[in-house]
Amino acid sequence: MKARMLADEVEIIYEDDDFIVLNKPAGILTIPDRFASAIPNLYDILKREYGKIFVVHRLDKETSGVICFAKNEEAHADLSEKFEEHDVNKIYYALIMGHLRNKEGRIDLPLSENPKVPGTMRVDYESGKRSITEYKVLEEFENYSLVEVRPLTGRMHQIRVHFKAIGHPLAIDSVYGNKSEIFLSEIKKKYKPKEASRKDH
Known part of the structure; x- marks a missing residue:
């Protein structure tokens, strides 16, 4: 699929019925901050776009790189298991x-x-x-x-x-x-x- 922009500098590099893969820029949170929920984050951006979204793994705010979210419970369970079993290499x-x-x-x-x-x-x-x-x-x-x-x-x-x-x-x-x-x-x-x-x- 052709990459498209989801929000300011947030690029979707792959998407299907189960997953969405983003090119996360530095300076944006993966999930809402516990102490300042108003700070922009990928989870809230995706939730506004897709309604329901599942966090699979996280990247620090100042870290840039590829990050994956699941669109349904089955995909979330499957990919989370792969991360836990080290079937997914994180570099x-x-x-x-x-x-x-x-x-x-x-x-x-x-x-x-x-x-x-x-x-x-x-x-x-x-x-x-x-x-x-x-x-x-x-x-x-x-x-x-x-x-x-x-x-x-x-x-x-x-x-x-x-x-x-x-x-x-x-x-x-x-x-x-x-x-x-x-x-x-x-x-x-x-x-x-x-x-x-x-x-x-």
Whole structure:
């Protein structure tokens, strides 16, 4: 099928009687925020368009990528089972701070919600749920690394918290890291933006 736009910058890349697959842009929530339900999110946008919709998996607000929703209970149960049984491969690409000593590995740290900061997660060895993230370094820059990431569990903010825990937070992460923006010149040493686009980052 031909891709079409559902809302501002939300592109439908596949749709049939059971599923709808979106190209989620960064900056939009997957589901309503628990503390601010008025913030735009994919679930509400789809609900207005289709009436009934089922959440299969989630992507963080600032994460872009392919996300799937189900249109009926049968499709939801089927796809949810595939995610739980790891029949569906989830691959992310992340730019992290610094260089990892092991260029390929696994982060196995239990996570739980942080009671001191609602809506965030933390490493919790006492009551946290087991959380596993596999990674492979694809390319290294002066102060950053591009990594391929495969979360084997689906905890909230798992990738962000895991890389923060091992001392390599995501390059842009105002919650778990220390930067809310970066410039290409920080990654590519010889990169010189045009005068008209110096504010682009």
